[in-house]
Amino acid sequence: MKFNFAALGVSGVLAAKLAEHGIEEPSPVQQETIPLILEGKDVIARSQTGTGKTLAYLLPILQSIEPELKATQKLVLAPSQELAMQIVREAQCYMDSDMGVLGLIGGAAVKRQIEKLREHPRLVVGTPGRVRELIALKKLKMHNISTIVVDEVDQIFQLGDAGEVNQIINSALRDRQLVFLSATINEDIRAMASREMKNAAAVGIEPERVTAAGLEHYYFVCEERDKADMLRRIVRTYNPRKAIVFVNMTDTIGELEAKLNHVGLKTAALYGDADKVTRATVLSQFRADKLKLLVATDVAARGLDIEGLDMVIQFDPAPDSEHYVHRAGRTGRMGRKGTVISIITDRERFIMNKFSRDIGEDIRERMLQNGMVIEPGQTGVRRTAPAKPKAEASRPGAPAGGRGMKEESRPAAADSGRKQARPPARKGGQTQNGLKSKSDRERDRKNKGAPKWLKEKGQKPE
Incomplete structure (x- = not known):
């Protein structure tokens, strides 16, 4: 009804x-x-x-x-x-x-x-x-x-x-x-x-369900030192319209904001210690799609309704299941779809298992490989257009691609417009076939009777 x-x-x-x-x-x-x-x-x-x-x-x-x-x-x-x-x-x-x-x-x-x-x-x-x-x-x-x-x-x-x-x-x-x-x-x-x-x-309303039905929950595992790079790769791969990135400590906000801006992801920070004008300005820019990412503490986790927010990323795991629920609630609002991603270390897997039990949702592990999101155990292969066959590839012993080709395997026509190099002069004024030219013979005739040192000087190459 x-x-x-x-x-x-x-x-x-x-x-x-x-x-x-x-x-x-x-x-x-x-x-x-x-x-x-x-x-x-x-x-x-x-x-x-x-x-x-x-x-x-x-x-x-x-x-x-x-x-x-x-x-x-x-x-x-x-x-x-x-x-x-x-x-x-x-x-x-x-x-x-x-x-x-x-x-x-x-x-x-x-x-x-x-x-x-x-x-x-x-x-x-x-x-x-x-x-x-x-x-x-x-x-x-x-x-x-x-x-x-x-x-x-x-x-x-x-x-x-x-x-x-x-x-x-x-x-x-x-x-x-x-x-x-x-x-x-x-x-x-x-x-x-x-x-x-x-x-x-x-x-x-559905007391057994604490998160919206349209949400998908995932987590990615990496080393602590690689979390910022993992965040960058997740954003590049999923390419959300915009996303909130939650952190637990204000000490890490400035550094993370700087790293994300450095790699070309337009980012600003929202946290409780910021003054009222700054917080209002940042939120206004985020609502107007002037920012790709909003790095925030849990001050932004309650009640905010941001149009076009289709992803929430937890750079730090939520302190407890209630915080997880309210962070996740920033996306997938009023029946829309949304994605909730947590970035954890291997020793934090138990946190995801606990949240999964507490909220009654399946929080699944995913991996990034070759620019694709895959399940553990799968092989991610980026689909690309097949390479065009090389003419040389049909010849036995020919290299597979142009980068490894030897110089002599080039077609002769490739050098057709090049100026041919002069054959190197032979010792004693000999030409390539071993015979002296007329001018060389005339010079030798004139040099008869010259001192030995002068004759040797004339034979030295210039």
Whole structure:
């Protein structure tokens, strides 16, 4: 049975805007979540990355905003600056401009954000640290906020922001609505949900599957010192439109970025310590296809939706299976195909085996040989056009190709236009047939009676 957004309770205005962006049929998580949020229920939703969770909560909270109430009414928390600003851009596509949406992220000027809050944006999207800071300064008013959404809630817990999220929730009214979303839900999240939510509705889309169905998972094995070259060969062989390359330590980013640019692969880096402007510029260039590769730490692993990203490469193995899931989730979004590749050393094979068991996916080994991707044990032979036979090859003893041919095997016609060399002069003025010329005989006659030293001098070659 096919669903449409109108059947889920989405307004005609929003449905029309969705159609303008080519979205006419809701995804499974949207089918389950949108009606629950519109009813005002607390929701804890788990679904694979890239399944449309952002619109699953954005559409109902935008629809429930009261335009005439000039106050902040909805709050969305995100673990990273990049995800927060992506949500802001998504909201701007579907909401009326006079209602306003504001991003509150670290690294930006607080004074500027305070000025924007005076304009009463109906929706605020921010990182927990900056939101809590503005609440403490009494610049972000919480008494009119009716819905709080925590996106990628497991990442927020891993980053140690659970305490700040708890303070933000407690600063709102007791009858506010809470929505938690992520691809993975652990016991700590469930405990917080049971403590803060009232009769929460649980949404689990294919709980046995944690990665998108359209992904292919591979790993390549090499020595540690050869990983950068293996990365280059993988990119050259697969030739993705663009790819994210994940590393675990910021110390290696600069060197890897320089090596990739040196071999002609347009690359830039994205990491948490970079300033806000640099991170925004790099992401903008990557989205606009001005970069082939984005070398990033896990700051880029959560929630980012990059059009045309058909490959994720893990230069360093993910720290755990949850990080693997969220890195992999940057590609293969909304039913598209994608490839996830890990580059490991031989002693790290057990990590791939563990991830395969944890996520329930077959992560297969591949090799590069003769410019082809092959399975271990196969022989990779690059297909080329057959060489044209040489005329000399039919002659017994003739060399197989022109490079090894001897000089005398050339056809005589090859030298037809060359000037013939003069035969070397023989000792004593003799010609090639042993007879003296007339001029030589005349010189000898004149030299009769000359001193011996003069005769010998005349016979020396010049």
